[in-house]
Amino acid sequence: MTRLKLGLPKGSLEQATIELFSQAGWHISTSSRNYFPSIDDPEIVCSLVRPQEMARYVADGTLDMGLTGLDWILEWECEQKVAQIGALEYSKSSNRPCRWVLIVRQDSEIKRVEDLQGKRVATELEGFTRRHLQQRGVEADVLFSWGATEAKVVEGLVDAAVEITETGSTIRAHGLRIVEDLLETRTMIIANHDAVRDDWKKSKIDQITLLLNAALTARHKAVLKMNVPVARSAEVLAILPSLQSPTINPLSDPAWQAVETVVDRSQVRDLIWRLKQAGAVGILEYDLKKVV
Numbered sequence: 001m002t003r004l005k006l007g008l009p010k011g012s013l014e015q016a017t018i019e020l021f022s023q024a025g026w027h028i029s030t031s032s033r034n035y036f037p038s039i040d041d042p043e044i045v046c047s048l049v050r051p052q053e054m055a056r057y058v059a060d061g062t063l064d065m066g067l068t069g070l071d072w073i074l075e076w077e078c079e080q081k082v083a084q085i086g087a088l089e090y091s092k093s094s095n096r097p098c099r100w101v102l103i104v105r106q107d108s109e110i111k112r113v114e115d116l117q118g119k120r121v122a123t124e125l126e127g128f129t130r131r132h133l134q135q136r137g138v139e140a141d142v143l144f145s146w147g148a149t150e151a152k153v154v155e156g157l158v159d160a161a162v163e164i165t166e167t168g169s170t171i172r173a174h175g176l177r178i179v180e181d182l183l184e185t186r187t188m189i190i191a192n193h194d195a196v197r198d199d200w201k202k203s204k205i206d207q208i209t210l211l212l213n214a215a216l217t218a219r220h221k222a223v224l225k226m227n228v229p230v231a232r233s234a235e236v237l238a239i240l241p242s243l244q245s246p247t248i249n250p251l252s253d254p255a256w257q258a259v260e261t262v263v264d265r266s267q268v269r270d271l272i273w274r275l276k277q278a279g280a281v282g283i284l285e286y287d288l289k290k291v292v
């Protein structure tokens with residue numbers, strides 16, 4: 001039986017990825033010292049792989065499909081070596097992309113990338129940083145960092161660092177200053193080129209991609225349900241976002257209707273307040289698991 005070999009990112013993205021698959025409909029269970037998680041789909045076999053190495057194993061066919069950051073695809077110049085199926089907007093602790101930024105001490109004289117000329121820069125994303133500086137005509141000493149990179153800037157071991165940030169708390173905790181954004185990175189779905197030419201594998205990759213995207217979209221949406229006096233229905237409908245056409249159902253009392261619609265989660269608090277004023281009652285908000 002054909003099975004899709006799926007690489008899941010070990011480390012920062014691991015927990016968030018397993019939670020996303022769970023919402024998408026696949027239960028993945030890991031056990032502490034085993035790098036082959038089990039999944040409740042006989043058509044998939046999973047392995048945990050460091051995001052730094054994912055593109056290499058997808059490119060050579062060890063894996064058919066994998067999830068990793070755009071940063072590590074660019075670092076190893078694998079943009080063409082793998083099929084980039086799509087981006088997923090989630091990181092370790094949020095549903096937002098991460099940024100690779102140039103950071104310096106508050107009192108540093110470095111105000112722009114060009115000021116790095118002749119300086120020492122620490123980073124884990126060494127190749128990308130070298131190429132970026134080269135493109136901008138800057139000659140600097142780029143030093144590979146195994147981690148705790150912010151500390152090296154604070155200690156003065158280097159003049160600057162190129163480091164990833166998500167919430168910004170590590171940069172804040174070290175009192176550092178962001179000079180410039182160099183890269184916005186998202187979690188990417190990548191696939192082996194031969195795998196996407198195989199009808200069965202391509203269809204499995206598409207199924208997983210569709211459901212992961214559906215789960216992520218649902219995180220930004222909510223369902224609002226309410227009862228509305230027919231006499232004020234136009235007023236209520238005018239408030240609801242026009243993109244979705246609300247579902248309207250009659251109630252046993254002909255003077256009332258039930259209205260249901262999907263809205264952006266960010267709008268809910270304003271909408272509920274306005275709908276209430278427009279005569280809606282029994283307003284309910286539901287979470288969604290998937291939006292396709």
Ligand SMILES: Nc1ncnc2c1ncn2[C@@H]1O[C@H](COP(=O)(O)OP(=O)(O)OP(=O)(O)O)[C@@H](O)[C@H]1O
Nearest residue numbers: 010011012013051068069071091092147164166185
């Ligand atoms: N908050 C985050 N911090 C670091 N990397 C993140 C974060 N959110 C998403 N990522 C992505 O995770 C990948 C790096 O994950 P990985 O676990 O290898 O790094 P790490 O957290 O720096 O690991 P380590 O614990 O070895 O330092 C990158 O592709 C990066 O873009």
Ligand SMILES: O=P(O)(O)OC[C@H]1O[C@H](OP(=O)(O)OP(=O)(O)O)[C@H](O)[C@@H]1O
Nearest residue numbers: 147148149164165166167168169170171
């Ligand atoms: O903006 P934030 O939300 O604070 O996240 C960014 C921090 O997380 C990562 O550190 P990691 O845990 O990988 O430690 P490391 O530096 O030792 O690799 C990254 O290297 C930053 O230090």
Ligand SMILES: [Mg+2]
Nearest residue numbers: 124146147148
């Ligand atoms: Mg790290």
